[in-house]
Amino acid sequence: MTTTTPGIPPSVAVVAEPAATALAPRRPARRTGQRLGILLYLLPALALVTLFLAVPTLVVIGLSGTEWAGIGVPQWIGLDNYTRLFGDPAFLKAIGNTLLWVLVGVVIHTPLCILVALVIARRPRGWKVFRTVLFLPNIISATSLALLWYFVFHVSLGLLNSALKLVGLESLTRNWLFDPTTALGVTMTPWVVYIGFGMVLFLTQISTIPQEYYEAAQLDGASTLRQDWSITIPLIRRAIALQVLFVVGYALRSFEYPFIMTSGGPADSSITLSLYIYRQMLTANQYGLAMAAGVVTLVIGIVLTAATFWVLRRTER
Amino acid sequence: MTIAGKSFRWAVLGIFTAITLLPLLWLVMSSFKTQADIFANPFGLPSEWRFDNYGAALAAHPLHLYLRNSLGAALLATVLIVVASLMASYALLHRFRLSRATFGFLLFGILLPVNALMTPIFFIVNMMGVYNTVVGLGLVYAGLFFPLGFLIVKTYMDTTPAEIFEAARIDGAGFHSIFLRIAAPLTSPGAITAAIFLMITAFNELLFAAVLTKDTDAQTVQVGVRYFLTTYSANYPLAFAATVIGIAPTVVIYIILSDRIVAAMTAGSLK
Numbered sequence: 001m002t003t004t005t006p007g008i009p010p011s012v013a014v015v016a017e018p019a020a021t022a023l024a025p026r027r028p029a030r031r032t033g034q035r036l037g038i039l040l041y042l043l044p045a046l047a048l049v050t051l052f053l054a055v056p057t058l059v060v061i062g063l064s065g066t067e068w069a070g071i072g073v074p075q076w077i078g079l080d081n082y083t084r085l086f087g088d089p090a091f092l093k094a095i096g097n098t099l100l101w102v103l104v105g106v107v108i109h110t111p112l113c114i115l116v117a118l119v120i121a122r123r124p125r126g127w128k129v130f131r132t133v134l135f136l137p138n139i140i141s142a143t144s145l146a147l148l149w150y151f152v153f154h155v156s157l158g159l160l161n162s163a164l165k166l167v168g169l170e171s172l173t174r175n176w177l178f179d180p181t182t183a184l185g186v187t188m189t190p191w192v193v194y195i196g197f198g199m200v201l202f203l204t205q206i207s208t209i210p211q212e213y214y215e216a217a218q219l220d221g222a223s224t225l226r227q228d229w230s231i232t233i234p235l236i237r238r239a240i241a242l243q244v245l246f247v248v249g250y251a252l253r254s255f256e257y258p259f260i261m262t263s264g265g266p267a268d269s270s271i272t273l274s275l276y277i278y279r280q281m282l283t284a285n286q287y288g289l290a291m292a293a294g295v296v297t298l299v300i301g302i303v304l305t306a307a308t309f310w311v312l313r314r315t316e317r
Numbered sequence: 318m319t320i321a322g323k324s325f326r327w328a329v330l331g332i333f334t335a336i337t338l339l340p341l342l343w344l345v346m347s348s349f350k351t352q353a354d355i356f357a358n359p360f361g362l363p364s365e366w367r368f369d370n371y372g373a374a375l376a377a378h379p380l381h382l383y384l385r386n387s388l389g390a391a392l393l394a395t396v397l398i399v400v401a402s403l404m405a406s407y408a409l410l411h412r413f414r415l416s417r418a419t420f421g422f423l424l425f426g427i428l429l430p431v432n433a434l435m436t437p438i439f440f441i442v443n444m445m446g447v448y449n450t451v452v453g454l455g456l457v458y459a460g461l462f463f464p465l466g467f468l469i470v471k472t473y474m475d476t477t478p479a480e481i482f483e484a485a486r487i488d489g490a491g492f493h494s495i496f497l498r499i500a501a502p503l504t505s506p507g508a509i510t511a512a513i514f515l516m517i518t519a520f521n522e523l524l525f526a527a528v529l530t531k532d533t534d535a536q537t538v539q540v541g542v543r544y545f546l547t548t549y550s551a552n553y554p555l556a557f558a559a560t561v562i563g564i565a566p567t568v569v570i571y572i573i574l575s576d577r578i579v580a581a582m583t584a585g586s587l588k
Binding site: 033034035037038039041042044045046048049051052053054055056057059060063115116119120122124130131132133134135136137138139140141142143144145147148149150151152156157159162163166192193195196197200201204224225245249252253255256259260273274277278281282287290291293294295297298300301305 | 322326327329330333334336337338339340341343344347355356359360397398400401402404405407408409411413419422423425426428429430431432433434435436437438439440441456457459460461463464467492493496517520521523524527528538539540542543545546553556557560563564567568571575576578579582583
């Protein structure tokens with residue numbers, strides 16, 4: 001898909017280039033035996049991608065125009081599923097919430113990752129320990145972490161309410177998970193917990209910036225803040241674009257935290273697209289509708305990915 | 318560096334470290350408390366250490382079966398992806414018609430929100446007769462995570478100097494023996510990086526595990542841990558202990574291998 005779009009950042013484009021010419025024979029694959037060998041070696045990979053990525057993508061598009069309860073022959077109903085979806089307040093809420101996930105991911109989560117990366121890139125005492133600790137949540141299962149944060153926000157035994165009581169802010173305690181005004185925000189916990197991933201991404205890119213840039217800036221009397229702003233940030237814009245792609249991907253896949261912390265409630269206030277598809281499929285057995293919702297998710301993903309590349313290309317000029 | 322700048326720097330590190338570690342510490346402390354102790358004494362050490370919370374949690378649900386299923390599916394997916402990636406990367410070292418298109422096809426899906434495909438994959442798995450099996454789950458993971466593993470392996474294999482292959486060819490090595498004796502072994506660091514990443518990713522997956530399984534024949538730890546929430550809504554110490562059991566193995570492995578894992582988890586994303 002987007003891997004062949006022109007103008008994508010080299011971090012991704014590196015893979016899109018035909019870098020693999022190391023074994024290119026002078027007369028390409030002239031022997032039939034070798035040609036057969038190449039095909040043979042590609043087969044397992046082709047089979048995996050065809051079966052679990054390409055075919056499902058075609059099926060989800062094809063069957064999104066049918067009414068199907070899982071048994072019998074799917075009935076073609078054209079665009080009815082889409083009309084129904086966009087008439088369903090829960091689906092509109094799911095789209096709105098998912099887009100809000102993207103927005104919070106880009107506007108709050110990404111700057112936090114950059115901030116922490118900038119601090120750690122200056123190598124304060126113990127920076128390696130901080131890097132290791134802050135990355136830790138990324139390797140713990142999301143299910144367990146979601147459970148942990150469910151307990152943190154729990155109304156009666158939760159760490160948060162206990163802490164608020166301890167410091168005399170009893171008036172601020174509330175039923176975080178079941179209050180319609182806080183449920184969505186609380187399920188976005190991953191945007192605070194997973195800053196370690198973006199941080200490492202930015203640290204990797206920062207480490208490629210030549211030290212001379214900073215030395216020259218120092219001679220000119222530029223402050224640390226000024227150096228970060230004028231040297232580091234512009235030079236890590238590709239990592240920022242990549243991070244935004246991750247944010248979009250994560251938001252469109254966001255499932256574990258809402259599923260475990262609130263089940264999308266109360267009254268669908270924290271539902272996401274993944275959760276909506278899951279519900280239509282396993283609770284309502286509305287497979288055609290679930291597939292249509294899947295197609296909408298794919299389209300949103302493609303549009304946001306293309307938009308990211310477009311913005312990056314404009315800033316590259 | 319000004320004093321304000323310095324304190325800001327330490328404040329940033331302090332806040333995020335606290336957000337990461339304090340809930341984990343609180344969880345571990347609470348898992349050793351009695352129900353009454355959790356409510357009466359949320360911050361302190363347990364007034365009485367209840368180690369048997371763990372025994373009770375392990376006895377309440379077949380966690381060992383969940384663990385077996387998780388490891389089985391993750392291992393199957395990892396082996397399939399690494400082998401298929403090594404073979405495909407080697408094939409793509411040769412230029413042929415459609416080699417670019419093939420490469421694009423194999424990476425198709427790396428930016429796809431795969432959750433959108435849960436419905437068709439559910440039916441494909443049913444049609445293949447592998448619903449509610451570890452093999453079925455492992456195969457699906459192998460397909461879904463293939464592009465990520467492939468990217469890491471291929472990037473690594475492409476760094477092998479062309480002269481090595483040239484020399485082997487002159488010495489009379491054939492297509493297969495160059496792969497088995499040179500290309501694959503020289504790519505093993507990349508393959509190991511991919512394997513670490515894939516094991517962690519597959520082990521921690523929840524959505525497809527929930528959709529594609531229905532009982533202890535194939536349910537994974539991620540699916541099973543959730544039962545503690547519903548079953549023990551009134552018995553929090555057990556739920557805390559179960560959550561600790563779900564977190565502990567990866568944390569221990571991470572403490573031992575942290576540098577390697579951090580590199581693996583972000584490999585392939587940036588060159």
